Amino acid sequence: MPASLRFVLALLGLALIAAPISVSVLLGEEARAARVNAEAMTGGRVARGEAAVRRFGCTGCHAMSVLRGPSGLVGPPLSGIASRAEIAGSLANTPEHMVAWLRFPQQLRPGCGMPQQPMTEAEARDLAAYLYTLRSG
Template sequence: MAITGGDVERGKEALRHYGCGGCHVIPGVPGATGQVGPSLEGIALRTYLAGRLQNAPENMVRWVQHPQSIEPGNAMPELGVKDGDARDIAAYLYTLR
């Protein structure tokens, strides 16, 4: 179990399920070659998420679930990501160094 309380492999699948690769390049996720949002390569090493949240597990989970409540009007949509899926997604994202 990762620091987020999630599962890395389930996170990889959840990224595909929610279509995150349509907007982001996500290393290790087949077909994740989007150019709308930033590449997620190295996201685990970034100091901030979305340019404003300290890069910490709970903040990563919050951002994945509620990007519009954190940064209204940004390009990342609210996708209805469930709690467990958000933890799994964050677990996978923290492997991207």
Template sequence: MQQFGCGSCHRIPGVRAARGNVGPPLERFAQQVYVAGLLPNTPAALARFIAEPQAVSPGSAMPDLGVEAAQARDIAAYLLSPR
């Protein structure tokens, strides 16, 4: 997440300097019902949104960042892990 600059827009616990306030804070994500207010919050749906937010939610303020599918799965697993 450091590599993709997620933290310039999001607050993410455990990621250094992730203090952005452009997007919603990504804390306690496992307790959230929807991803981006659209998809039921499952690991696969979360990974899909992270990899291609513009395809999932056209016009979303979250840009496509070129995250590969495998990387998106790892990021989703991290965000959904209990912390």
């Protein structure tokens, strides 16, 4: 095999290795930026929010495609909730409304299917931070 062909093949091989690495670096960077943004919006922590989702049993009623485990269909799916304009039908999807909804769904929509669980404001902010990392598309 001529040296020039070997060189071209070597370059191709390197490109094949480098492409998936750069894609995964970019995706990791995007996920990190989404976390930083969600925490700035809500004053909560994404990692604590993810743990709280499990503790409060939210997936018993809501599908969240990124989380394994039970995936209920009682409430609307929450995958992509960060990209929605409104929550619970009529509230603008702002961090303050989200925190209030998570703590007091029965006050905001009496009789709705979402139970009101004892929850501190800090826990609701963590949950909201986690939910705002769930973007569609």
